[in-house]
Amino acid sequence: MSLKSLKEVVKVLLSGDKGLLAMDESNATCNERFAKLDIPQTEEARRAYRELIVTTPGISECVSGMILYDETIRQKKKDGTPFVKALTDLGIVPGIKVDTGAKDLAGHPGERVTEGLDGLRGRLISYFQLGARFAKWRAVIDLGEGLPSLGCIEANAHALARYAALCQEAELVPVVEAEVLMDGAHSLQRCLQVTEETLRMVFNQLHAQRVATEAVILKPNMVLPGWACPRQESVEDVADATVNCLYRSVPASVPGIAFLSGGQSPELASERLNAMNSRFRSKLPWALTFSFSRAIQQPALEIWMGEEVHVVTAQKTLLHRVMCNRAARRGEYTTAMERSR
Numbered sequence: 001m002s003l004k005s006l007k008e009v010v011k012v013l014l015s016g017d018k019g020l021l022a023m024d025e026s027n028a029t030c031n032e033r034f035a036k037l038d039i040p041q042t043e044e045a046r047r048a049y050r051e052l053i054v055t056t057p058g059i060s061e062c063v064s065g066m067i068l069y070d071e072t073i074r075q076k077k078k079d080g081t082p083f084v085k086a087l088t089d090l091g092i093v094p095g096i097k098v099d100t101g102a103k104d105l106a107g108h109p110g111e112r113v114t115e116g117l118d119g120l121r122g123r124l125i126s127y128f129q130l131g132a133r134f135a136k137w138r139a140v141i142d143l144g145e146g147l148p149s150l151g152c153i154e155a156n157a158h159a160l161a162r163y164a165a166l167c168q169e170a171e172l173v174p175v176v177e178a179e180v181l182m183d184g185a186h187s188l189q190r191c192l193q194v195t196e197e198t199l200r201m202v203f204n205q206l207h208a209q210r211v212a213t214e215a216v217i218l219k220p221n222m223v224l225p226g227w228a229c230p231r232q233e234s235v236e237d238v239a240d241a242t243v244n245c246l247y248r249s250v251p252a253s254v255p256g257i258a259f260l261s262g263g264q265s266p267e268l269a270s271e272r273l274n275a276m277n278s279r280f281r282s283k284l285p286w287a288l289t290f291s292f293s294r295a296i297q298q299p300a301l302e303i304w305m306g307e308e309v310h311v312v313t314a315q316k317t318l319l320h321r322v323m324c325n326r327a328a329r330r331g332e333y334t335t336a337m338e339r340s341r
């Protein structure tokens, strides 16, 4: 492992006011989103949609890295240019999702553990050869009556650490994603407690597996009340709870934290990221940025609808979202940006 080259990739990924764009939905998840909009669930439709994203004019001003899926990293633009080359030519770092999904955890009804460690060393070497320079693995933690269990948090954190160590060995920067889900009626306080416990466990396991935390990007959830919770805190309260949780659980050696959106509306995701950066600006040891999928893509997907004629409008919508998030990274986003398009 060369820590120096890993840190160089991290530097590019966190540069300026940019963030990451996650387009690493598995075929099943991508098809699910397409099905809801009556878009054909074919390899060609998935390719065309990802081409729309990769070729959005101006995207490289706002996005430093894109996370791809195993199918996507092998796909090409219509003119034959591999997506990886198209991204690299734009100065965007290609990344790759390497877990194989969350599966039921034995002995723990209602809980899941993310799989994908078997054969991972070989797959990482192949992805590096294909041009990937960073990777992603997502652990999910369900909240509920008596959940999560310590066993579930531990199993997921251990797998994340084993993944991260293998990534660094293969010269890929690990994006360590631990998502406490928004589903349910739990309070913000409960999410705070579980997120803190999860992140502490994740960093304990990263240390145990000798992962260099200075060459890791953390991808956590924001600290939010569940969807169905009657009390929905203000943007400022969410920002304060999230940053305080991170202060207590994430070492200052970590260079950057890139949030997932988790099903929040695109506008709220931008507003909340903005509030964290504007309220804590000079007091943060890490860069706080975005690594959204739905909160960047969904409005554009709903315009595209699988139709070539809508590509340009969908791309403008996509660009608008990443520009809003870029402003949020600087702490300069305002809701007026949503009206002034």
Ligand code: 13P
Pocket (backbone or CB within 6 Å): 022, 138, 177, 260, 261, 262, 263, 291, 292, 293, 294, 295
């Ligand atoms: P969302 O922003 O839609 O939560 O997705 C981020 C991600 O990468 C999920 O693994």
